Amino acid sequence: MFKDSIVQKFSEDGHEFTLTHYFDTTLCYEQIKTEAEAYWETKGKKDAEANYLFDNETSWSLGQMLKGQGFELGFTVVEMDGKFLAAAGLRKHDDDETICLSRFFGIPSLYPYGNAFILPLHIKLSKDNGYKSTIITFNPYNEHLLNYYTRILPRKTDRISLMVYEEIKNFKSLGLQTINHTEQFVLAYSF
Numbered sequence: 001m002f003k004d005s006i007v008q009k010f011s012e013d014g015h016e017f018t019l020t021h022y023f024d025t026t027l028c029y030e031q032i033k034t035e036a037e038a039y040w041e042t043k044g045k046k047d048a049e050a051n052y053l054f055d056n057e058t059s060w061s062l063g064q065m066l067k068g069q070g071f072e073l074g075f076t077v078v079e080m081d082g083k084f085l086a087a088a089g090l091r092k093h094d095d096d097e098t099i100c101l102s103r104f105f106g107i108p109s110l111y112p113y114g115n116a117f118i119l120p121l122h123i124k125l126s127k128d129n130g131y132k133s134t135i136i137t138f139n140p141y142n143e144h145l146l147n148y149y150t151r152i153l154p155r156k157t158d159r160i161s162l163m164v165y166e167e168i169k170n171f172k173s174l175g176l177q178t179i180n181h182t183e184q185f186v187l188a189y190s191f
Contacts, residue, residue: 004027028075032062078106088102
């Protein structure tokens with residue numbers, strides 16, 4: 001049905017960006033394992049870490065999801081000047097809806113770049129595959145991203161933040177919902 005990956009290259013703000021979307025998520029397993037382990041070594045918050053582990057058998061952990069094709073519509077990696085910047089998966093929620101930016105992580109000071117490239121691709125892939133909507137979910141450990149999208153981003157004036165806001169403003173709050181057995185805050189975009 002799909003080729004193994006989509007690769008796009010962009011120049012922005014004097015940097016070269018490579019966006020690779022893997023339909024076969026086993027192809028990015030080693031890279032994401034290395035990046036996730038390095039990322040969580042530097043984080044003070046450990047409550048989220050279980051969702052990003054690789055050396056366990058928990059079906060919802062990032063490693064198992066990549067190995068088992070748990071991101072049914074693929075996993076996206078963004079690099080800036082040849083170095084890891086951000087990554088996130090695209091999952092089927094039900095027959096009509098996807099979950100975009102699933103297991104998102106990246107360099108915090110560069111989130112706008114990761115979002116500016118990943119989010120539009122996830123929306124496009126959701127539409128192209130016949131889904132009617134996509135959602136972004138926020139566990140308690142990543143409410144800082146919810147704050148960024150809903151409170152900080154609308155006040156930003158730089159071009160890359162405006163690119164992200166053009167996508168985010170289409171999402172509406174559904175409040176707290178139970179998604180995959182976990183109460184999470186949800187933003188939804190119906191096409």
